[in-house]
Amino acid sequence: MNQQPILEVKNLKQHFKINRKFTVKAVDGISFQIMPGQTYGLVGESGSGKSTTGRSIIRLYNPTDGEVIFNGKDISGKMTKDELKLLRTKMQMIFQDPMACLNPRKKVIDIIAEGIDIHHEFKTQEERNQKVYDILELVGLSKEHATRYPHQFSGGQRQRIGIARTLIMNPDLIIADEAISALDVSIQAQVVNLMKKIQKETNTAFLFIAHDLSMVKYISDHIGVLHLGHLVETGTTEEIFNNPIHPYTKSLLSAIPSPNPKVEKTRVSLSYDYATSGIDYELGSQHHISGSHYVLATEKELEEWKNTE
Amino acid sequence: MDNFEFLEDDFAFVGENHESKKEIAPPVTPFFKDFMRRLGKNKGACIGGILIVIIILIAIIAPMVSSYDYAEMNTAIQSTSPNAQHLFGTDRYGRDLFTRVWQGTRISLFVAASAVIIDIIFGMTYGLISGYFGGKVDTVMQRVQEIINSIPSLVILTLLLVIMKASLFTIIIALMLTGWIGMSRITRAQVLKVKEEEYVLASKTLGAGHFFIIFKNILPNIFGQLIIMSMFSIPNAIFYEAFLAFLGLGIPTPQASLGSLINDGFKSILITPYMVIIPVIVLAILMLSFNLFADGLRDAFDPTMKEM
Numbered sequence: 001m002n003q004q005p006i007l008e009v010k011n012l013k014q015h016f017k018i019n020r021k022f023t024v025k026a027v028d029g030i031s032f033q034i035m036p037g038q039t040y041g042l043v044g045e046s047g048s049g050k051s052t053t054g055r056s057i058i059r060l061y062n063p064t065d066g067e068v069i070f071n072g073k074d075i076s077g078k079m080t081k082d083e084l085k086l087l088r089t090k091m092q093m094i095f096q097d098p099m100a101c102l103n104p105r106k107k108v109i110d111i112i113a114e115g116i117d118i119h120h121e122f123k124t125q126e127e128r129n130q131k132v133y134d135i136l137e138l139v140g141l142s143k144e145h146a147t148r149y150p151h152q153f154s155g156g157q158r159q160r161i162g163i164a165r166t167l168i169m170n171p172d173l174i175i176a177d178e179a180i181s182a183l184d185v186s187i188q189a190q191v192v193n194l195m196k197k198i199q200k201e202t203n204t205a206f207l208f209i210a211h212d213l214s215m216v217k218y219i220s221d222h223i224g225v226l227h228l229g230h231l232v233e234t235g236t237t238e239e240i241f242n243n244p245i246h247p248y249t250k251s252l253l254s255a256i257p258s259p260n261p262k263v264e265k266t267r268v269s270l271s272y273d274y275a276t277s278g279i280d281y282e283l284g285s286q287h288h289i290s291g292s293h294y295v296l297a298t299e300k301e302l303e304e305w306k307n308t309e
Numbered sequence: 310m311d312n313f314e315f316l317e318d319d320f321a322f323v324g325e326n327h328e329s330k331k332e333i334a335p336p337v338t339p340f341f342k343d344f345m346r347r348l349g350k351n352k353g354a355c356i357g358g359i360l361i362v363i364i365i366l367i368a369i370i371a372p373m374v375s376s377y378d379y380a381e382m383n384t385a386i387q388s389t390s391p392n393a394q395h396l397f398g399t400d401r402y403g404r405d406l407f408t409r410v411w412q413g414t415r416i417s418l419f420v421a422a423s424a425v426i427i428d429i430i431f432g433m434t435y436g437l438i439s440g441y442f443g444g445k446v447d448t449v450m451q452r453v454q455e456i457i458n459s460i461p462s463l464v465i466l467t468l469l470l471v472i473m474k475a476s477l478f479t480i481i482i483a484l485m486l487t488g489w490i491g492m493s494r495i496t497r498a499q500v501l502k503v504k505e506e507e508y509v510l511a512s513k514t515l516g517a518g519h520f521f522i523i524f525k526n527i528l529p530n531i532f533g534q535l536i537i538m539s540m541f542s543i544p545n546a547i548f549y550e551a552f553l554a555f556l557g558l559g560i561p562t563p564q565a566s567l568g569s570l571i572n573d574g575f576k577s578i579l580i581t582p583y584m585v586i587i588p589v590i591v592l593a594i595l596m597l598s599f600n601l602f603a604d605g606l607r608d609a610f611d612p613t614m615k616e617m
């Protein structure tokens with residue numbers, strides 16, 4: 001596979017200055033890449049910097065340092081008009097909260113058409129409306145839903161509307177920031193299946209952000225484990241699940257519940273506490289394990305972790 | 310549980326073929342209907358609303374149908390007590406107080422309405438810009454606002470009177486110079502809240518400009534709240550005008566406002582108390598009604614906002 005990646009993140013840093021003395025290093029030097037049509041799952045506990053990563057990439061924040069290369073263009077610094085347009089049309093985001101991600105004062109048709117309204121991507125009103133109807137169909141809603149307001153929909157339906165809003169731009173990359181965390185489990189499956197279907201049909205790449213590994217396993221080709229702004233382990237889904245090295249990854253894996261109550265009964269959750277573990281992410285460097293599998297560690301730590309199988 | 314037998318494929322992965330139940334959207338009452346229902350339940354707000362309408366109607370109609378002019382003097386009937394010809398009596402110059410009180414109410418309402426409109430236009434714009442752009446813009450605008458706010462409005466008016474004559478226009482200017490601050494604070498707070506909402510972020514990731522975000526996404530979501538909050542500045546403006554008049558900084562005679570009538574009548578409060586009592590009652594009812602109504606509107610709009 002010698003294709004060019006759709007997104008390449010190199011040493012991305014996002015620091016928030018709270019006051020003169022204190023800076024939050026929400027994201028502190030992470031690197032990964034996503035191939036066209038693939039899904040990269042980014043996992044980590046709450047507060048680990050997942051949302052910040054997504055928002056820096058899509059330039060809701062201005063990255064402190066590092067490079068973000070999208071479709072071969074660097075979009076982390078000052079952008080030309082064309083680059084900005086590329087970013088705002090071809091990279092899209094699905095948000096976490098189905099209650100807050102749709103403007104309550106707008107009709108569904110205007111919410112979904114927002115992108116083509118802003119970029120004037122239609123000639124007649126009929127063409128615009130038809131585009132919206134087609135997209136509605138694609139996400140499993142119907143034309144009749146177009147004239148309603150968001151509060152008339154359930155959580156799963158709203159999330160479909162949020163997906164429709166991104167799809168109308170024919171994006172190359174969709175960042176889904178915990179897009180299913182707020183939904184019921186059965187509805188989560190529906191929405192994830194919808195994303196998979198869309199990916200198959202349109203070859204869109206996904207950056208799928210989640211706080212646990214159970215859904216990520218199902219949808220992702222590659223997985224990155226984020227903790228305290230550092231990417232502690234990254235690799236293909238098989239590599240992460242079959243050969244986890246980092247103790248934080250292991251603790252996340254051990255937290256996945258099993259549907260079988262007999263297995264679930266014997267499941268042991270591994271705990272991981274950064275403060276008492278003696279690990280310092282700042283000292284570690286990325287070590288190659290195999291294939292695309294990398295772990296953030298010092299030489300000594302790596303030896304230790306490999307030997308505790 | 311222990312003697313329950315599981316089959317091999319009980320926990321197999323269903324994958325994409327799985328048909329889970331349809332989700333049902335919860336039934337919702339339209340917001341406006343709900344709003345009216347809650348407002349209707351609030352007795353204070355209903356009474357306030359009705360009284361406001363009645364007072365406005367009388368203020369419009371009474372001076373028109375009255376057989377006396379508010380400025381018409383008649384020394385033959387100086388300071389007569391309320392009677393059949395002059396329902397509220399006459400003042401020291403023999404002017405019909407019934408006409409003057411309602412004429413004065415008109416002026417007071419006019420002052421209040423202008424104050425609110427200016428509040429909304431100026432205060433809202435200021436708060437919107439300050440809150441939306443944030444950062445340095447916000448810091449500078451907030452400091453400027455604090456400085457203006459720290460000058461007592463009475464000082465501003467007195468200074469104004471050095472360069473302008475006392476008139477309706479001057480009073481409105483004085484109200485304008487200080488009244489917008491409350492409104493701009495409320496607007497700024499609302500904007501700060503709404504601009505971090507995910508639907509605004511979504512708009513940004515779609516490439517929307519500031520203009521689009523402000524007018525399509527932020528304003529429609531805070532406007533209702535702002536209008537309701539602006540209702541609270543009506544009684545304040547009415548009272549402020551009366552207060553200025555009482556200090557002798559009000560509207561010049563022969564024009565009348567509720568404040569100037571109270572001020573005039575106060576000079577002879579022991580001999581002809583009706584000259585004070587009647588405009589005071591009208592002023593009190595007006596302010597109370599507006600407060601009750603605004604309170605009710607706010608509670609109906611957002612029952613969780615009571616503490617604000």
Ligand SMILES: Nc1ncnc2c1ncn2[C@@H]1O[C@H](COP(=O)(O)OP(=O)(O)O)[C@@H](O)[C@H]1O
Nearest residue numbers: 016024026044045046047048049050051052053
């Ligand atoms: N705008 C901001 N200003 C200051 N700190 C922030 C900001 N956004 C996020 N943070 C901090 O950065 C860290 C990572 O947050 P976030 O990316 O939201 O985590 P996650 O999405 O993984 O839960 C948190 O400690 C959070 O408090």
Ligand SMILES: [Mg+2]
Nearest residue numbers: 050051052178
């Ligand atoms: Mg988050």
